[in-house]
Amino acid sequence: MKSQFEKKELKKKSENLSDWYTDVVLKAEIADYAPVKGCMVIRPYGFAIWETVQEVFNRFMKEKGVQNAYFPLFIPYSLLEKEKEHIKGFSPELAVVTIGGGEKLKDPLVVRPTSETIMYAMYAKWVQSWRDLPILINQWNNVVRWEKRTYLFLRTTEFLWQEGHTAHETEQEAVDMVLSALEWYRKIYEEYYAVPVVLGTKSVTEKFAGAKTTYTVEALMPDGKALQGATSHNLGQNFSKAFDIHFQNREGKQEFAWQTSWGLSTRSLGGLFLTHGDDQGLVMPPKIAPIQVVVIPIHKKGEDAKIIAAYCQDIKEALTSGGMRVKVDDRDEPSVGRRFNEWEVKGVPVRLEVGSNEASANTVTIARRDTGEKSTVQRSQVLVHTEKLLKEIQDSLFVKAKEFRDINTRDAATFAEFTKIMEGPRGFIRAFWCEDAACEAAIKEETKASTRCLPLDTDALPGTRSDSGVCVHCGKPAVHRWLFAQSY
Amino acid sequence: MKSQFEKKELKKKSENLSDWYTDVVLKAEIADYAPVKGCMVIRPYGFAIWETVQEVFNRFMKEKGVQNAYFPLFIPYSLLEKEKEHIKGFSPELAVVTIGGGEKLKDPLVVRPTSETIMYAMYAKWVQSWRDLPILINQWNNVVRWEKRTYLFLRTTEFLWQEGHTAHETEQEAVDMVLSALEWYRKIYEEYYAVPVVLGTKSVTEKFAGAKTTYTVEALMPDGKALQGATSHNLGQNFSKAFDIHFQNREGKQEFAWQTSWGLSTRSLGGLFLTHGDDQGLVMPPKIAPIQVVVIPIHKKGEDAKIIAAYCQDIKEALTSGGMRVKVDDRDEPSVGRRFNEWEVKGVPVRLEVGSNEASANTVTIARRDTGEKSTVQRSQVLVHTEKLLKEIQDSLFVKAKEFRDINTRDAATFAEFTKIMEGPRGFIRAFWCEDAACEAAIKEETKASTRCLPLDTDALPGTRSDSGVCVHCGKPAVHRWLFAQSY
Numbered sequence: 001m002k003s004q005f006e007k008k009e010l011k012k013k014s015e016n017l018s019d020w021y022t023d024v025v026l027k028a029e030i031a032d033y034a035p036v037k038g039c040m041v042i043r044p045y046g047f048a049i050w051e052t053v054q055e056v057f058n059r060f061m062k063e064k065g066v067q068n069a070y071f072p073l074f075i076p077y078s079l080l081e082k083e084k085e086h087i088k089g090f091s092p093e094l095a096v097v098t099i100g101g102g103e104k105l106k107d108p109l110v111v112r113p114t115s116e117t118i119m120y121a122m123y124a125k126w127v128q129s130w131r132d133l134p135i136l137i138n139q140w141n142n143v144v145r146w147e148k149r150t151y152l153f154l155r156t157t158e159f160l161w162q163e164g165h166t167a168h169e170t171e172q173e174a175v176d177m178v179l180s181a182l183e184w185y186r187k188i189y190e191e192y193y194a195v196p197v198v199l200g201t202k203s204v205t206e207k208f209a210g211a212k213t214t215y216t217v218e219a220l221m222p223d224g225k226a227l228q229g230a231t232s233h234n235l236g237q238n239f240s241k242a243f244d245i246h247f248q249n250r251e252g253k254q255e256f257a258w259q260t261s262w263g264l265s266t267r268s269l270g271g272l273f274l275t276h277g278d279d280q281g282l283v284m285p286p287k288i289a290p291i292q293v294v295v296i297p298i299h300k301k302g303e304d305a306k307i308i309a310a311y312c313q314d315i316k317e318a319l320t321s322g323g324m325r326v327k328v329d330d331r332d333e334p335s336v337g338r339r340f341n342e343w344e345v346k347g348v349p350v351r352l353e354v355g356s357n358e359a360s361a362n363t364v365t366i367a368r369r370d371t372g373e374k375s376t377v378q379r380s381q382v383l384v385h386t387e388k389l390l391k392e393i394q395d396s397l398f399v400k401a402k403e404f405r406d407i408n409t410r411d412a413a414t415f416a417e418f419t420k421i422m423e424g425p426r427g428f429i430r431a432f433w434c435e436d437a438a439c440e441a442a443i444k445e446e447t448k449a450s451t452r453c454l455p456l457d458t459d460a461l462p463g464t465r466s467d468s469g470v471c472v473h474c475g476k477p478a479v480h481r482w483l484f485a486q487s488y
Numbered sequence: 489m490k491s492q493f494e495k496k497e498l499k500k501k502s503e504n505l506s507d508w509y510t511d512v513v514l515k516a517e518i519a520d521y522a523p524v525k526g527c528m529v530i531r532p533y534g535f536a537i538w539e540t541v542q543e544v545f546n547r548f549m550k551e552k553g554v555q556n557a558y559f560p561l562f563i564p565y566s567l568l569e570k571e572k573e574h575i576k577g578f579s580p581e582l583a584v585v586t587i588g589g590g591e592k593l594k595d596p597l598v599v600r601p602t603s604e605t606i607m608y609a610m611y612a613k614w615v616q617s618w619r620d621l622p623i624l625i626n627q628w629n630n631v632v633r634w635e636k637r638t639y640l641f642l643r644t645t646e647f648l649w650q651e652g653h654t655a656h657e658t659e660q661e662a663v664d665m666v667l668s669a670l671e672w673y674r675k676i677y678e679e680y681y682a683v684p685v686v687l688g689t690k691s692v693t694e695k696f697a698g699a700k701t702t703y704t705v706e707a708l709m710p711d712g713k714a715l716q717g718a719t720s721h722n723l724g725q726n727f728s729k730a731f732d733i734h735f736q737n738r739e740g741k742q743e744f745a746w747q748t749s750w751g752l753s754t755r756s757l758g759g760l761f762l763t764h765g766d767d768q769g770l771v772m773p774p775k776i777a778p779i780q781v782v783v784i785p786i787h788k789k790g791e792d793a794k795i796i797a798a799y800c801q802d803i804k805e806a807l808t809s810g811g812m813r814v815k816v817d818d819r820d821e822p823s824v825g826r827r828f829n830e831w832e833v834k835g836v837p838v839r840l841e842v843g844s845n846e847a848s849a850n851t852v853t854i855a856r857r858d859t860g861e862k863s864t865v866q867r868s869q870v871l872v873h874t875e876k877l878l879k880e881i882q883d884s885l886f887v888k889a890k891e892f893r894d895i896n897t898r899d900a901a902t903f904a905e906f907t908k909i910m911e912g913p914r915g916f917i918r919a920f921w922c923e924d925a926a927c928e929a930a931i932k933e934e935t936k937a938s939t940r941c942l943p944l945d946t947d948a949l950p951g952t953r954s955d956s957g958v959c960v961h962c963g964k965p966a967v968h969r970w971l972f973a974q975s976y
């Protein structure tokens with residue numbers, strides 16, 4: 001029989017990122033493989049992160065008047081077909097129900113890969129006048145896009161997400177909505193996950209099937225590959241024309257609604273785990289850590305365990321009242337060393353150790369997960385010190401990830417340079433591109449790098465929109481420097 | 489073109505409950521029919537109620553250490569088959585995916601009708617020692633049980649629910665869990681929905697497929713039919729044996745885990761809507777009302793709208809700071825009368841009216857949705873008065889529903905009496921039953937009444953377990969009075 005207290009020997013992040021990632025996600029009890037091809041189980045310790053994301057994102061949305069609702073899991077194929085680009089984009093990934101209640105269905109049902117079509121069939125029914133607009137609806141649900149091989153979080157047949165779907169009187173309002181969602185995604189990544197992102201627009205090839213413009217947040221992973229973090233689409237009137245969502249405008253004329261859709265999925269958690277962490281395991285940014293502080297009582301044989309236990313409980317209560325998520329690990333097995341190891345694998349940001357020395361001197365030993373630093377503080381300072389430490393860890397993880405991203409963002413003036421970077425360290429490459437899809441395909445074929453986005457003017461990458469030059473691949477005139485990378 | 493301001497002429501609850509129900513759920517914008525057979529859309533105003541249920545129920549669960557997680561939507565048929573009674577119970581209701589990613593699947597996947605099988609396959613992997621127990625996991629998700637005809641909320645192919653699944657060292661611990669969940673359901677129904685319920689155990693015929701004992705909360709609807717409100721199952725070792733969830737116990741011996749599962753679904757919202765409400769529309773119990781107070785500014789032509797608007801805004805802020813969910817309806821269309829009507833249909837518990845009279849006299853006119861009573865209170869008293877009123881409405885709705893339930897709970901000593909009640913007012917019938925399934929089937933065949941439960945000893949139905957007599961149908965000896973009713 002396998003003992004639950006076997007030492008959790010981790011693969012090393014420094015040796016093989018991909019092996020480490022799978023190993024740590026399983027050993028930290030974040031997720032597990034399910035007995036269904038392409039699917040996984042999100043365990044409580046992983047799901048708690050998603051619950052925090054939901055709470056934060058609901059707050060962002062509700063401030064802008066977006067409300068949650070629920071639409072069916074199944075979509076008749078005929079609905080999905082209505083927007084031509086859309087069905088073309090999703091056909092290869094569909095799961096189809098052909099049997100229901102013991103009978104073969106005349107009209108097979110698709111398990112939603114995304115909900116534009118089923119939602120907009122309803123919007124058409126609900127919208128008649130400009131007074132019915134805007135419609136600002138989001139749903140948190142599960143979607144299915146067929147995958148043969150599972151890569152925990154990053155590639156699974158079923159995943160969880162939020163999908164926001166809005167309809168507006170004017171395109172300006174729609175664009176404003178698209179950019180608000182994009183900013184929410186930036187905040188989730190940068191301020192919660194401590195993962196820096198580049199904001200930009202997708203190329204025609206890479207945009208969402210049926211969108212006019214797709215906006216994206218792109219993150220760089222430690223292996224120099226990019227992760228598409230979340231996308232926000234200006235749908236223009238493509239779907240409103242296909243689904244006949246029209247309204248009488250303020251001038252009394254019939255007009256098609258202007259629409260947006262935007263989504264953030266559990267795939268994002270994969271990016272979070274990949275970015276932080278080390279050979280000892282995960283490192284959770286404090287703002288999304290399910291447990292921010294673990295308190296470990298340490299008593300040697302013959303010592304009074306009760307005094308130490310009470311001391312720990314008292315600290316827990318103080319920190320909890322201060323709004324922190326705290327756990328006391330008072331198990332009698334496994335050994336203290338093994339327990340330290342377990343919480344390190346799980347990436348708990350701060351560990352407090354309390355032995356008889358601490359209890360009698362009225363102190364606590366504090367260990368920081370990200371740097372391993374240890375210090376001793378007075379009991380009376382524990383709350384203030386721990387609060388400060390959590391903020392420091394959050395900031396420091398972001399700074400570290402941003403430094404890595406900035407060092408690994410390079411300009412390529414020639415295709416030789418481009419190719420060399422892709423052979424070598426990879427990372428983000430900024431290069432002029434002629435915006436011809438054939439040229440984009442050739443670059444991908446030859447280097448594995450695809451266009452990630454045309455960055456918006458952000459501080460992260462200043463001036464990327466104002467240049468002009470020649471395409472790094474074909475030499476034709478080009479007006480924008482695009483961001484390239486091999487993508488997950 | 490249909491005007492959005494058409495007067496919403498409602499069907500009458502007093503004339504036909506079923507027609508009224510469908511009509512009011514649609515017109516109050518709680519839900520809508522979807523373009524998929526058997527499915528529906530939960531609109532924001534309806535979904536907000538479910539969000540409150542989630543918030544409250546998460547609080548109950550977390551206090552007891554139950555954590556949320558997520559398991560796959562798809563279940564291989566082979567897993568579902570492992571527990572024989574279970575598969576027998578669910579086979580007729582399954583939706584099956586046979587095509588994935590453009591290819592015919594060798595192993596078709598069932599869309600989960602419930603998750604015992606997929607979850608317990610994982611539990612078997614996670615449990616080795618008594619130290620791994622208890623496992624206390626819940627998930628909020630969507631499940632599918634095939635239905636041909638939709639009855640909004642009460643009968644839909646897809647519905648949302650929570651499903652809690654636990655594994656324990658001892659049967660006593662499992663029974664304790666089952667009863668805790670049952671008590672949470674009672675609280676949701678009685679303290680939030682203001683719907684009284686009878687707690688009891690199901691007959692062998694009516695219990696969950698695979699359970700040892702099923703506990704239920706049963707509510708009586710205004711048409712004298714019963715709604716099974718939520719169920720909590722003692723699974724014994726049925727599933728742990730089928731799925732091989734065994735552990736080394738404290739004595740070092742191998743033992744199968746003791747399990748429970750328990751669920752509350754969006755079907756419960758149907759019971760809530762049916763119970764309260766009148767010919768004017770829904771009546772929302774304040775504790776789950778998405779909007780508890782609507783403030784309506786009323787200004788005649790030429791009057792200063794700004795003063796009234798500021799007065800309303802000020803009231804809104806005061807009530808919101810007091811923790812209430814408040815909306816100011818300051819639309820310029822439709823007419824005030826129509827707007828009153830809209831909020832009545834939606835069942836908002838309290839309406840505040842502010843015209844120039846109120847603004848100049850520093851008062852507010854308050855209308856109560858459930859009784860229609862109006863009163864005028866001083867501006868300084870609005871917060872205290874509204875708080876008190878919301879409590880009164882919550883209590884009064886429960887008392888009213890309980891009176892109806894008690895009046896409509898009758899004893900039947902003979903089958904003639906039983907039949908007469910079922911022809912006449914229906915409702916709950918208490919009667920001795922021999923506990924033979926054939927007799928139960930005959931009663932159902934002849935009267936449409938099924939056994940709802942064997943009530944636990946509650947104040948609601950005192951003494952129902954301590955009698956003995958003869959079966960109301962066959963005359964054989966019977967030791968318990970069961971609760972019968974026609975069910976939804």
